[in-house]
Amino acid sequence: MTYLRWLAALAAVVVALVVQVSLFPHLAWHGIVPNLCLLVVVAAALTVEAPFALVLGFVAGLTLDLAPPADHVAGRWALALTIAAFLAARVRQDQKPSAMAVVGTVAAASFVATSLFALSGIVLDDPGSSVGGLLEVVLVAVVWDVLLTPFVLPPLMRLFARLSPQWATT
Amino acid sequence: MGALGGRERRWTGLDRLESRNRPPRSLLVALVLASITLVTLDVSGGAGSPLDPARRAVGEAFGPAESTVAAAVRPFTSVPAWFRSKSDLADEVRDLEASNADLRSQVELAGFERNRLEQYDGLTTAAADLGSALLPARVVAVGSRQSQSFTVTIDAGSAAGVGPDMTVVNNDGLVGRVLRVTRSTATVLLIVDPDSTVGGRVGSSMEIGFVNGSGSLDQAAGLDLRLVDDASVPARDDTVVTWGSSTGPYEPGVPIGRITEVYSSLREASQRAVVEPFVDFSSLDVVGVMVPSGSTSDRALIEADGTLR
Incomplete structure (x- = not known):
């Protein structure tokens, strides 16, 4: 079961990444696209046990760092x-999270992840954009992620729940 | 509020029962440290980063997938084009042929500009054969703004004869340079990236300077031109071309953009100008990689004299 779950999670990350870099740029707003990998990670964090979600977050992030056309510091x-x-795993409770809780978690996770990435760029002296530009990027990214939540999260959460019944939050 | 109260109680009272849901701190610390280690490795590695093999391996795996998805998506993105040209179907092949013709004229123009530069400069060393061929490719993946780098993936790699530091153009002008290649794809750094610096030359005065990316896809936001000679003032509406060298990443004489505004910076005692790039970076599709003339490739090359090989 664990292998199957890892396989499903990794497949979800790969599909999310490819769609994110190859399909969504056609719909992007000023180059800002929804972060589908983040949605996969949040879905896992809300459904299955925390260690799995943490490692999946690391793996998904590493894939984002290494897959072309990424060129930032890995x-x-x-x-x-x-x-x-x-x-996101801290938010998880023992009953099934309500729709609002899921949307809120996605928004918070998106805000934190994009901001952390931007801050790490400042720490590493990456000549990124201005603070105003960064704020724009972070806020638009949150809006994008929340917009896609109803389409991406429910099927993923069902998938993860089915593959790990002992942790399923039914 | 009730849920919060419930959690509070559980945190204090039923810690053991709840523990299965609580993310383990130790794992978090381990993963965060692993991330920081990766960052350190990559930063300190500099040019020959120890992560390059990993990048390459992941690229080999993801490149074909990205090309496939981009090819599958392309018919749908061209739907608006069908509505625009009502009578004439925007045929994929015809589109490509038209772009190829444009790219060919681009090569011819590049040669012309180069000859002109040489006349002015009296540089005879570069004269012999800078003739390069154009390798057509399509953009299959675009880096997101969240990642703060302006890079794209094109569907031509080492198998097609593409190598690092090659110049990438489209029918409007300079697009960028190749950063790294896999077998079937290459990653291109766009000139709008804040990290990108291109040696530029003002068309009329032949003054040289450096063109930096502004970190915006907006065409009007433009690029930043800083002239080396602070006594010369660039003129508005002047064209900026690459300065280039036979060893550096950018081929000489490729048009970059047009000067739209000029500032004198008193603090740095130099002239700054805003250059509006000729290329629209928000809608990149067909590009050409300038490869050495006569190089072997798995696809047709457009030679400098216009022949297809």
């Missing part, structure tokens, strides 16, 4: 998504 998305997974 490890930055890994850090951001690990912490986002940690926060």
Whole structure:
């Protein structure tokens, strides 16, 4: 069961990443696209046990760091998504999260992950954009992620719940 | 509020019962440290980063997937084009042929500009054969703004003869340079990236300077031109072309953009100008990679004299 769950999770990350870089740029707003990998990680954090979600966050972030066309310092998305997974796992309760709770968690995780990535750029002296530009990026990214939540989260959460019945929050 | 109260009580009272849901701190710390280690490795590695093999391996795996998805998506993104040209179907092949013709004229123009530069400069060393061929490719993946880098993936890699530091153009002007390649794809750094610096030359005065990316896809936000000679003032509406060298990443004589505004910076005692790039970076599709003339490739090359090989 664990292998199957890992397989499903990794497949979800791969599909999310490819769609994110190849399909969504056609719909992007000023180059800002929804972070589908983050949605996969949040879905896992809300459904299955925390260690799995944390490691999945790290793996998904590392994939984002290494897959073309990424050119930033590797490890930055890994850090951001690990912490986002940690926060999302803290939110998890023993009953099934309500729709509002899911949307809120996605918004918070998206805000934290994108901000953390931007902050790590400032720490590493990446000549990124201005603070205003960063704020725009963070806020639009949150809006994008929340917009896609109703389409992406429910099927993923059902998938993870089915593959791990002992942790399923029914 | 009730839920919060419930959690509070559980945190204090039923810690053991709840523990299965609580993310383990130790794992978090381990993963965060792993991330920081990766960052450190990548930063301190500099040019020959120890993560390059990993990047390459992941690229080999993801490149074909990205190309496939981009190819599958392309018919749908061209739907608006069908509505625009009501009578004439925007045929994929015809589109490509038209772009190829444009790219070909681009090569011819590049040669012309280069000859002109050489006349002015009296540089005879570069004269012999800078003739390069154009390798057509399509953009299959675009880096997100969240990642703060302006890079794209194109569907031509080392198998097609593409290598690092090659110049990428489209029918409007300079797009960027190749950063790294996999077998079937290449990652291109766009000139709008804040990290990108291109040696530029003002068309009329032949003054040289450096063109930096502004970190915005907005065409009007433009690029930043800083002239080396602070006594010369660039003129508005002047064209900026690449300065280039036979060893550096950018081929000489490729048009970059048009000067729209000029500032004198008193503090730095130099002239700054805003250059509006010719290329619209928000809708990149067909590009050409300038490869050495006569190089082997798995697809047709457009030679400098316009022949297809």
